[in-house]
Amino acid sequence: MITFDRVSKRYKEGHDALREISIHIEREELVFLTGHSGAGKSTLLRLLMLMDRPTRGQVTVDGQNLAKIRPRAIPAHRRNIGVVFQNHQLLFDRTVFDNVALPLVIAGYDHRETGRRVRAALDKVGLLSREHAQPITLSGGEQQRVGIARAVVGKPKILLADEPTGNLDPALSAEIMNLFEAFNQVGVTVLIASHDLALISRLQHRIVTLRDGCLVSGGSQ
Amino acid sequence: MIGRRETPRRKESARPSRAGVLNRFSAWIQHHRLSAADSLVRVLDNPGSSLMTWLVIGIALALPVGLNVALDNVSQVSARWDSPAQISLFLQDGVSSDRAQELGADMAAQKDVAEARFISREEALEEFRSLSGFADVLANLQENPLPNVILVTPLPTLDETAVLLLRTELQDNPEVAEAVLDMEWLQRLNTLMELSRRIVLAVGGMLVIGVLLILGNTIRLAIESRRDEIVIVKLVGGSNGFVRRPFLYTGLWYGVGGGALAAILVSTALWFLEEPIGQLALLYESAFHLSGLGLMGALNLVILGGLLGLGGAWLAVARHLVHIEPQ
Numbered sequence: 001m002i003t004f005d006r007v008s009k010r011y012k013e014g015h016d017a018l019r020e021i022s023i024h025i026e027r028e029e030l031v032f033l034t035g036h037s038g039a040g041k042s043t044l045l046r047l048l049m050l051m052d053r054p055t056r057g058q059v060t061v062d063g064q065n066l067a068k069i070r071p072r073a074i075p076a077h078r079r080n081i082g083v084v085f086q087n088h089q090l091l092f093d094r095t096v097f098d099n100v101a102l103p104l105v106i107a108g109y110d111h112r113e114t115g116r117r118v119r120a121a122l123d124k125v126g127l128l129s130r131e132h133a134q135p136i137t138l139s140g141g142e143q144q145r146v147g148i149a150r151a152v153v154g155k156p157k158i159l160l161a162d163e164p165t166g167n168l169d170p171a172l173s174a175e176i177m178n179l180f181e182a183f184n185q186v187g188v189t190v191l192i193a194s195h196d197l198a199l200i201s202r203l204q205h206r207i208v209t210l211r212d213g214c215l216v217s218g219g220s221q
Numbered sequence: 222m223i224g225r226r227e228t229p230r231r232k233e234s235a236r237p238s239r240a241g242v243l244n245r246f247s248a249w250i251q252h253h254r255l256s257a258a259d260s261l262v263r264v265l266d267n268p269g270s271s272l273m274t275w276l277v278i279g280i281a282l283a284l285p286v287g288l289n290v291a292l293d294n295v296s297q298v299s300a301r302w303d304s305p306a307q308i309s310l311f312l313q314d315g316v317s318s319d320r321a322q323e324l325g326a327d328m329a330a331q332k333d334v335a336e337a338r339f340i341s342r343e344e345a346l347e348e349f350r351s352l353s354g355f356a357d358v359l360a361n362l363q364e365n366p367l368p369n370v371i372l373v374t375p376l377p378t379l380d381e382t383a384v385l386l387l388r389t390e391l392q393d394n395p396e397v398a399e400a401v402l403d404m405e406w407l408q409r410l411n412t413l414m415e416l417s418r419r420i421v422l423a424v425g426g427m428l429v430i431g432v433l434l435i436l437g438n439t440i441r442l443a444i445e446s447r448r449d450e451i452v453i454v455k456l457v458g459g460s461n462g463f464v465r466r467p468f469l470y471t472g473l474w475y476g477v478g479g480g481a482l483a484a485i486l487v488s489t490a491l492w493f494l495e496e497p498i499g500q501l502a503l504l505y506e507s508a509f510h511l512s513g514l515g516l517m518g519a520l521n522l523v524i525l526g527g528l529l530g531l532g533g534a535w536l537a538v539a540r541h542l543v544h545i546e547p548q
Binding site for chain 2: 077089107
């Protein structure tokens, strides 16, 4: 589903963020991506989101070579991937419902379908009762769950998460990880970047480890 | 645990967003509706700052438009004076009244002449005596100092040069001492009007550019204040068009409001001037009536405002939106 083939990324300042990385992730797999900060986890996710292009090598997502996606087609590519961010990236001037509905509004779903799907997504993350709340009134864990609902509401094949438990206590973190596992069980390919080794090693999934832009372990099953 | 509630679903749940031209079109229409409504609400939510923007645009548009309406009115007045330019033919002293009458009839028969009216020197003196208030002075005169006069009215279809040509022709008649065509002041007026028109055009052009820049700047500020939102929308797959739309509508609403305000300002100014001008016209025994913008004029002004709003927003969006990318 996701393939990195000898991918390198060198930033203009000469810093090598990724060096000759080769990773293959199967369809419907859940993979953790770990390493110290600056190891290249975020760069890897940025390449998948086409927020950046690799300096060398090739990234393939769902059979499509990302190098062939033109700038105009980037939005369509992003609509097929759900993303969860460490800092939630919620819109604080809108309700929980409107935040979750954003991808559907972009995709152009009609009113009823949007309402149905948003409520289904909020139900999955256990926030159905808070749909009219303002995000600012929610706790950190709840905000992250809103972020997850927004990521899955468009039913993407791939779900990416960048340090989704970064600011949460262990119990909440485990809860969030269980959510990702639940989505993985219904067929979504999930890639989670996290440096919380204690947490992710308890869960039985492949762990890809990066160090200073190099692959240390877990490149393939 | 929250995740446990998840019941197994069919694989199709992971299917990507639906396609289809019709769906895309209706999505596009729907987002236009949403953007239009949402940006209107945003504009109305800040009545103070929105009113300021509307006023700036309204005043900038009202100035040249108001001047133009004023010029239209002046040219309407001058057009009324323009058409029957009269040529006064002062005949030689030696020409008798009978001969002068014949001459008048001849001239009336010419092709470029609408009318030729003969005024004998006696009639002229009588008229002068009754109208000028110099009756006493005139009574002391030994003889009538006034010549016989023929007033020639050229056909109204003649233009300025043709009338001048006619005057030269009439002047060439040996029995005519002098042919006077009092058109110089009219020419001056027309030149002045042309000059004013160009000044209004230049000022209007500059103000239009000013409006564009003001709107561009207003939209730039709106973009800056919603930078986070733009980044998030782009992250979850919003296209440039999707991100652009609300700002273009914001520009449109500012422009339309400004245009409407300009129409109101101009109409108010005209209404304010209507009464004194009416009185002035009455004093000059003129049927002159101040003509305003009219409904079409007001509508055009609103449309012009809207176009300027869109243009200014486009300027800002083209410059600033592409640089806001998720980092």
